[in-house]
Amino acid sequence: MATDSSNYQEEVLGQADVMLGPGQTFESIDRDITDIVLTNKPPKAWWIGLGIAGALMGVLMLSVVMLLFFGVGIWGINSPVGWGIAIVNMVWWIGIGHAGTLISAILFLFRQDWRTSINRFAEAMTLFAVSAAGLFPVLHLGRPWMVYWFFPYPNTLGMYPQFRSPLMWDVFAISAYATISALFWYIGMVPDLATMRDRAKLKIQKIIYGIFAVGWRGSATHWHRYEVAYLLFAGLATPLVVSVHSIVALDFAASVIPGWHTTIFPPYFVAGAVFSGFAMVLTLTIPLRKIYHLEHFITLRHIDNMSKIMLANGLIVFYGYLNEVFFGWYSAHEFEMYMIWNRMTGPYAWSFWALIFCNGVVPQLLWMRRIRRNTIAIFCIAIVINIGMWLERFVIVVTSLHRDFLPSSWGMYTPTGWDWALYAGSAGFFFFAMFLFLRWVPMISIFEVKEVVHKMEHKH
Amino acid sequence: MSDASTQSGIYGIAAEYADDASLLEAARQARAEGYTAMEAYSPIPVHGLYEVMGGKRTILPLITLTGGILGLLAGYWLQIWVSAIEYPINVGGRPYITWGAFFPIGFACTILGAGVSTFVAMFAMNNFPEPYHPIFNTPNFEEATKDRYFLCIEATDPKFDRNAVREFLSGTQAAAVSEVDL
Numbered sequence A: 001m002a003t004d005s006s007n008y009q010e011e012v013l014g015q016a017d018v019m020l021g022p023g024q025t026f027e028s029i030d031r032d033i034t035d036i037v038l039t040n041k042p043p044k045a046w047w048i049g050l051g052i053a054g055a056l057m058g059v060l061m062l063s064v065v066m067l068l069f070f071g072v073g074i075w076g077i078n079s080p081v082g083w084g085i086a087i088v089n090m091v092w093w094i095g096i097g098h099a100g101t102l103i104s105a106i107l108f109l110f111r112q113d114w115r116t117s118i119n120r121f122a123e124a125m126t127l128f129a130v131s132a133a134g135l136f137p138v139l140h141l142g143r144p145w146m147v148y149w150f151f152p153y154p155n156t157l158g159m160y161p162q163f164r165s166p167l168m169w170d171v172f173a174i175s176a177y178a179t180i181s182a183l184f185w186y187i188g189m190v191p192d193l194a195t196m197r198d199r200a201k202l203k204i205q206k207i208i209y210g211i212f213a214v215g216w217r218g219s220a221t222h223w224h225r226y227e228v229a230y231l232l233f234a235g236l237a238t239p240l241v242v243s244v245h246s247i248v249a250l251d252f253a254a255s256v257i258p259g260w261h262t263t264i265f266p267p268y269f270v271a272g273a274v275f276s277g278f279a280m281v282l283t284l285t286i287p288l289r290k291i292y293h294l295e296h297f298i299t300l301r302h303i304d305n306m307s308k309i310m311l312a313n314g315l316i317v318f319y320g321y322l323n324e325v326f327f328g329w330y331s332a333h334e335f336e337m338y339m340i341w342n343r344m345t346g347p348y349a350w351s352f353w354a355l356i357f358c359n360g361v362v363p364q365l366l367w368m369r370r371i372r373r374n375t376i377a378i379f380c381i382a383i384v385i386n387i388g389m390w391l392e393r394f395v396i397v398v399t400s401l402h403r404d405f406l407p408s409s410w411g412m413y414t415p416t417g418w419d420w421a422l423y424a425g426s427a428g429f430f431f432f433a434m435f436l437f438l439r440w441v442p443m444i445s446i447f448e449v450k451e452v453v454h455k456m457e458h459k460h
Numbered sequence B: 001m002s003d004a005s006t007q008s009g010i011y012g013i014a015a016e017y018a019d020d021a022s023l024l025e026a027a028r029q030a031r032a033e034g035y036t037a038m039e040a041y042s043p044i045p046v047h048g049l050y051e052v053m054g055g056k057r058t059i060l061p062l063i064t065l066t067g068g069i070l071g072l073l074a075g076y077w078l079q080i081w082v083s084a085i086e087y088p089i090n091v092g093g094r095p096y097i098t099w100g101a102f103f104p105i106g107f108a109c110t111i112l113g114a115g116v117s118t119f120v121a122m123f124a125m126n127n128f129p130e131p132y133h134p135i136f137n138t139p140n141f142e143e144a145t146k147d148r149y150f151l152c153i154e155a156t157d158p159k160f161d162r163n164a165v166r167e168f169l170s171g172t173q174a175a176a177v178s179e180v181d182l
Helices: A005-013 A026-038 A044-070 A085-109 A113-117 A119-139 A144-150 A166-199 A203-212 A220-253 A265-291 A300-330 A334-345 A349-367 A375-402 A417-440 A446-459 B003-008 B020-033 B060-086 B099-125 B141-145 B162-171
Strands: B010-017 B038-041 B149-154 B176-181
Touching: A026 A166, A026 A417, A026 A446, A044 A144, A044 A265, A044 A417, A085 A113, A085 A119, A085 A166, A085 A220, A085 A265, A085 A375, A085 A417, A113 A119, A113 A300, A113 A446, A119 A144, A119 A166, A119 A265, A119 A417, A166 A203, A166 A220, A166 A446, A166 B099, A166 B141, A220 A265, A220 B038, A220 B060, A220 B099, A265 A300, A265 A375, A300 A334, A300 A349, A300 A375, A334 A349, A334 A375, A349 A375, B010 B020, B010 B162, B020 B038, B020 B149, B020 B162, B060 B099, B141 B149, B149 B162, B162 B176
Parallel strands: none
Antiparallel strands: B010 B149, B010 B176, B038 B149
């Protein structure tokens, strides 16, 4: 399929608004998706990517060991900036995760058939991003080996956690989110694992996929229960994903720090999460479809649709920035006004203006259809947005903390090498897991694509 | 296995179809003939098939609801017990039971209870994991996850008679009819 992919794209896929390339049968879908895992040798790019990600995993190990040995003093955090880029990274990763749930659950409830080509790996992205996010608050504890103190279990200290703290809400929300995402991902994959079991050529593959397919036979009863369960999961995941990032926002909003103490945070964090998540999905999708020749499954229409969602969320986020500035002024509150002024002209002004450029200016290019259909342009824009969303959290965390009420306690924060090493390491973990996922699991939902093909055939 | 199937020595008789319309039609006819113990297999969900075969709506949503309610109660109970009974902290005389501040964790527990119970219930109802099943003995059955559709009339059916069933299935648009070993 698609030997000369660039021509194929222009001639066949670029013209009509197709959701899938033409001429696909159930058999060709099976072959194209399962062969990547079962028979094909991984492409060279996979090995290179795995190598780089693996090396970064080493960096992760090293920076965690250093942290455990020497303590959080190896980071740049100090009074008054106690939450450095560890928390920036945590919020950034969680936000990235949210696009996966949006694609798999919310677009499913809205009956957006085009989601079928991208939901499987977007959900995988969610799982790995949430795992990467989970590293940071734990490592930031100072004594990470005491992390189990978060959990309310009867203990000899006779102490219990404070359930009125948003940080405790986070513990529950994020663990519930990770659990539900994993179950949702797995339940949606069972029919495809059965397909893998039946397509497998080697005995070992048959056994392993057979175990994970748990005996799926595709009977009408199975399908009936499966569809009900999947719909229920979509309905459960949708409010959950909104609540998770709202609670992350409340970690900030429930405090009294100017720049944090604002009611706009929960909705604006959720929009920002979807914004950055779609940027990450696009960052992954565009090279992926090229390397694995999946242009007939992930067409320009997918890229176009995702860009539109990104644009819409970008506008909401930008509206949030304008609101923050407006209310900073409108509050007539000395500290609030100074906070905004400090963001725009203070020592970290570069980060604020870079943020406005990345998240406010650059996404406006997405209004143009020509840009939305140019994969290279979209890839670059997605990278810029990823950076912009990281900067947003940097602005919120660092510039709010470094100058609050008392000028005598103002200070500066500079991330150290170990701060950056842990960040790079978390990216290594994320990509390492993604590469293994691509190697072992069908990255596109096979039976859902078949359903779309079936539906298209019966329309004509 | 029940008496009927041990007597006949087979699991049932399966017919293979090339598309969902033929399968749906065959299931409808089998139902009209009075067969009750049957199951259809397909690579994609075929809408209406389950209902045609006389399947009852699953109680899964009820289990989800129950799981959700139990999760909510457990989440609130945990917080109330800890904050008001086991480890009360008096903060300027503020109330111990603050249902509003307990909501986020209560909500997370609701979703967790509902999701986990849905997952467990679906697996339990389908009898997963069940790596072996006689239907896998059907010739060509591995195509059921690719692009072939199967209908199997099982030997447990009170009306089951080898020859009659074989004849009936051959009369549908079946591409092949075969006996399924136990």
